[in-house]
Amino acid sequence: MRIVTVAGPPSVGKTSVILKTIAGLESAAGHVGAVKFDSLSTLDDALYSRAGVPIVTGLAGSLCPDHYFVSNIDDCVEWGHKSNFDLLIAESAGLCNRCSPHIHGVLGVCVVDALSGVHTPRKIGPMLKLADIVVITKGDIVSQAEREVFSYNVRAANPRAVILSFNGITGQGATELGHHFISAPNVESLAGSRLRFSMPSAVCPYCIGETSIGTDHQRGNVRKISFGGTAT
Amino acid sequence: MIADLPTRSLGDLQALHPGIAHVLRLADPSEPKPDMDFASWLETLDLTKLNRAGLSIENLCTHVETLVRQSETLRGPLDFSLKALSLIAGVDKFGGAEAFDLEIAVGEIVCIVGPTGSGKSRLLADIECLAQGDTPSKRKVLINGAKPDPTLRFGSNHGLIAQVSQNMNFVMDLGVGEFLTMHAECRQATDADGVVADVIVCGNELAGERFTAETPLTQLSGGQSRALMIADTALLSASPIVLIDEIENAGIDRRRALDLLVAREKIVLISTHDPILALMGDKRVVIRHGAIAKIIQTSARERACLVELQRLDARFTEVRQRLRVGETIDDEKFEVRWMR
Numbered sequence: 001m002r003i004v005t006v007a008g009p010p011s012v013g014k015t016s017v018i019l020k021t022i023a024g025l026e027s028a029a030g031h032v033g034a035v036k037f038d039s040l041s042t043l044d045d046a047l048y049s050r051a052g053v054p055i056v057t058g059l060a061g062s063l064c065p066d067h068y069f070v071s072n073i074d075d076c077v078e079w080g081h082k083s084n085f086d087l088l089i090a091e092s093a094g095l096c097n098r099c100s101p102h103i104h105g106v107l108g109v110c111v112v113d114a115l116s117g118v119h120t121p122r123k124i125g126p127m128l129k130l131a132d133i134v135v136i137t138k139g140d141i142v143s144q145a146e147r148e149v150f151s152y153n154v155r156a157a158n159p160r161a162v163i164l165s166f167n168g169i170t171g172q173g174a175t176e177l178g179h180h181f182i183s184a185p186n187v188e189s190l191a192g193s194r195l196r197f198s199m200p201s202a203v204c205p206y207c208i209g210e211t212s213i214g215t216d217h218q219r220g221n222v223r224k225i226s227f228g229g230t231a232t
Numbered sequence: 233m234i235a236d237l238p239t240r241s242l243g244d245l246q247a248l249h250p251g252i253a254h255v256l257r258l259a260d261p262s263e264p265k266p267d268m269d270f271a272s273w274l275e276t277l278d279l280t281k282l283n284r285a286g287l288s289i290e291n292l293c294t295h296v297e298t299l300v301r302q303s304e305t306l307r308g309p310l311d312f313s314l315k316a317l318s319l320i321a322g323v324d325k326f327g328g329a330e331a332f333d334l335e336i337a338v339g340e341i342v343c344i345v346g347p348t349g350s351g352k353s354r355l356l357a358d359i360e361c362l363a364q365g366d367t368p369s370k371r372k373v374l375i376n377g378a379k380p381d382p383t384l385r386f387g388s389n390h391g392l393i394a395q396v397s398q399n400m401n402f403v404m405d406l407g408v409g410e411f412l413t414m415h416a417e418c419r420q421a422t423d424a425d426g427v428v429a430d431v432i433v434c435g436n437e438l439a440g441e442r443f444t445a446e447t448p449l450t451q452l453s454g455g456q457s458r459a460l461m462i463a464d465t466a467l468l469s470a471s472p473i474v475l476i477d478e479i480e481n482a483g484i485d486r487r488r489a490l491d492l493l494v495a496r497e498k499i500v501l502i503s504t505h506d507p508i509l510a511l512m513g514d515k516r517v518v519i520r521h522g523a524i525a526k527i528i529q530t531s532a533r534e535r536a537c538l539v540e541l542q543r544l545d546a547r548f549t550e551v552r553q554r555l556r557v558g559e560t561i562d563d564e565k566f567e568v569r570w571m572r
Contacts, residue, residue, distance in 0.1 A: 098286055144464070159302055175361060
């Protein structure tokens with residue numbers, strides 16, 4: 001079974017990109033299934049179902065979505081095997097710009113949108129920097145010049161990646177991305193595989209429900225801001 | 233690993249590519265150390281801080297190395313010269329065979345006409361993604377008579393094709409000059425300041441309403457935006473193929489815009505509903521039900537009609553301008569000219 005992880009900030013068009021790519025592949029992709037990771041709620045599972053793609057939704061709820069992702073991804077692969085998928089797509093919303101659900105040996109895709117400002121590629125961490133493919137959406141509504149500047153900045157932030165433009169409405173770009181999906185590495189199990197980068201860490205009272213503010217409540221993994229000389 | 237990378241100084245590396253400068257600063261926000269060599273610098277890094285910045289020694293080295301290689305091999309956007317573009321017939325919306333192939337030589341303007349929804353944008357999209365029978369139209373695109381190199385298709389932004397369309401906007405909150413300088417740096421223009429000044433002059437000529445280097449991009453009118461995009465595409469983007477999607481209502485000098493693009497040895501395709509633009513091309517392609525139904529060479533008599541149409545258009549423009557500035561069109565002198 002081939003596996004692809006697709007990550008990116010909220011509302012950049014990840015689901016559209018995935019569904020348009022699957023539609024473009026037609027029979028070439030074989031049996032395709034998807035897992036949608038989100039934090040609080042998602043309506044995207046309906047979109048997958050409507051497209052006839054078997055979908056399982058995982059909501060992280062009160063947990064950090066990225067830790068939730070990594071604790072569940074191998075179960076997803078097992079589900080994929082049991083369901084006899086040829087291609088499994090795991091979609092996750094990168095909610096903090098520091099995280100990266102990409103796994104060594106698994107095709108990692110990061111989706112960003114051209115409307116988000118030219119400096120965005122620099123602000124996103126390992127999720128973009130360590131992806132194999134960076135997909136740029138919504139380029140059809142910005143000028144050619146800005147698209148060029150944007151992809152140049154993506155290239156500077158991740159020189160190794162293949163950069164593709166994708167129109168989530170018309171599906172332009174689906175052919176190229178599909179070509180990469182069906183040549184993704186075959187993965188039997190993820191047990192023992194490694195993330196490409198460590199997750200953000202947090203072990204403190206706030207992780208387990210503390211809501212009070214103040215030094216008394218800051219224990220465990222705490223980092224303080226520096227006010228350059230004027231700090232207390 | 234590039235053999236001499238460990239011994240190169242940070243200053244030299246930074247000068248190669250702004251992306252290298254950025255990642256070095258990210259890894260080490262302290263005082264710049266331009267004279268220190270790369271290997272010694274790596275030794276000084278604090279791994280915890282590096283992790284906090286979303287980096288590791290390994291991916292930092294890969295990153296710098298890849299950018300060094302790219303900056304050394306990737307000088308200039310395209311390493312071949314475009315002579316011709318061909319579109320091999322596919323199928324129409326009902327699956328019937330398309331009647332014509334399309335051959336376009338460098339320096340030609342091709343107009344695409346047809347009712348709304350007939351498939352004009354599909355044809356442009358086929359060219360943009362260098363279709364190989366894998367789009368709904370099943371068309372194939374050839375470059376210089378041969379199948380394009382797969383790296384051109386599935387590679388990253390190859391700079392072969394630039395697009396200007398009706399629904400494109402500038403979304404950046406920057407001044408015109410500032411933004412063009414940024415674009416010139418990306419395009420690795422040799423004389424950035426000179427090119428930026430040229431683009432602004434040229435954009436002003438096309439727009440007819442003045443804007444300066446200080447004008448914020450977001451305050452440009454529709455006409456000014458389109459004019460700036462075209463000037464930028466012609467002078468700064470090295471792309472030899474330009475696709476223009478319905479820009480008739482933009483209020484720009486269309487003739488000048490086309491002359492500007494063609495003078496740069498580009499292939500220009502315009503999809504349009506505007507009779508003046510449609511007749512300006514060397515040939516026009518008629519689209520019906522998603523396929524090319526006809527290819528018409530613009531005849532000498534049509535060109536004569538074009539002159540007449542442009543005269544009418546100039547009158548319209550004049551009336552529009554008079555009404556706009558609060559004049560009337562019943563003054564005698566004007567009426568005489570108008571009725572001529």
